[in-house]
Amino acid sequence: MAKSSKSALEKKLRELGPWHFKMPVGDGKFTSDYNEIHMKNLVDPFIMKRLFTQLYPQGFEGKSFLDIGCNSGGYCIAANQLGAKYAYGFDIRDLWINQAKFLRDEVFKMSPKEVHFDVAHIHDMEKSRKKYDITLFKGVLYHIPDPIHSIKVLADITNEVMIIDTAGSVDAPDDCMKIFFEKPTAIMAGVDNMAWLPGSPKVVEHILHWAGFKETRVASCKVYPARPHMQRMRIIAAREKKFLRAYDRKMENKAKRLAEAAK
Numbered sequence: 001m002a003k004s005s006k007s008a009l010e011k012k013l014r015e016l017g018p019w020h021f022k023m024p025v026g027d028g029k030f031t032s033d034y035n036e037i038h039m040k041n042l043v044d045p046f047i048m049k050r051l052f053t054q055l056y057p058q059g060f061e062g063k064s065f066l067d068i069g070c071n072s073g074g075y076c077i078a079a080n081q082l083g084a085k086y087a088y089g090f091d092i093r094d095l096w097i098n099q100a101k102f103l104r105d106e107v108f109k110m111s112p113k114e115v116h117f118d119v120a121h122i123h124d125m126e127k128s129r130k131k132y133d134i135t136l137f138k139g140v141l142y143h144i145p146d147p148i149h150s151i152k153v154l155a156d157i158t159n160e161v162m163i164i165d166t167a168g169s170v171d172a173p174d175d176c177m178k179i180f181f182e183k184p185t186a187i188m189a190g191v192d193n194m195a196w197l198p199g200s201p202k203v204v205e206h207i208l209h210w211a212g213f214k215e216t217r218v219a220s221c222k223v224y225p226a227r228p229h230m231q232r233m234r235i236i237a238a239r240e241k242k243f244l245r246a247y248d249r250k251m252e253n254k255a256k257r258l259a260e261a262a263k
């Protein structure tokens with residue numbers, strides 16, 4: 001890349017910050033190298049490709065993908081790289097959508113017809129006439145005032161698989177959700193000032209079953225030492241068992257390998 005266009009790119013990356021996603025931008029550099037403000041808990045969205053290919057070993061060819069609270073769009077970009085025919089990400093904040101569009105247009109050179117981004121609230125999905133094969137709902141369930149309703153709205157527009165990744169409360173009973181009030185001014189937070197933390201994956205699984213996603217798997221549920229009052233859980237849900245066949249086989253093989261190693 002010519003020196004002048006490289007410095008223009010770097011200037012733009014600085015102006016667009018702070019960055020929450022650590023995305024490659026060429027020359028071994030990442031968006032996070034241009035963070036003037038230090039962001040905690042940087043996320044590498046390409047790590048999710050591992051789960052995506054466990055679910056769909058042949059990739060996302062012919063599939064459509066939806067990402068709620070997409071931040072700077074890394075999961076949609078990953079979905080496109082895996083062959084998705086269409087990926088749609090939206091976020092409530094301009095800051096993140098400006099980053100997503102910049103990465104799509106200037107760094108990854110993807111077509112807006114294949115990878116589309118909008119500023120929107122999750123409630124706007126109630127009016128969606130489009131359906132998606134795969135929906136990612138990561139880091140947002142615990143930022144909204146009505147998680148049960150929102151899961152139902154998303155389930156109704158998802159054909160195959162939903163991935164829900166959320167924080168939960170350690171001290172709420174397993175079958176409850178705990179209310180909390182967050183400041184909408186925080187750039188990673190919700191905007192409604194009221195939110196709920198599930199007490200266990202069981203709560204999320206029950207809501208998903210009620211919403212028509214009868215098959216659920218708890219991919220992980222952990223408490224990180226840095227946040228001992230919170231748990232982090234990931235639930236994979238499918239409308240039909242067949243959509244989890246590849247994933248189930250992978251997990252069975254993994255369990256067998258671990259059992260063998262423990263002998």
Ligand SMILES: C[S@@+](CC[C@H](N)C(=O)[O-])C[C@H]1O[C@@H](n2cnc3c(N)ncnc32)[C@H](O)[C@@H]1O
Pocket residue numbers: 043068069070071090091092093096120121122123138139140143144187188189190191
């Ligand atoms: C904790 S971050 C998670 C970002 C990303 N999904 C991830 O997994 O790292 C929450 C994101 O959701 C967005 N967000 C919060 N409330 C939202 C809402 N009601 N509708 C759409 N996006 C929302 C925030 O702007 C932020 O980008």
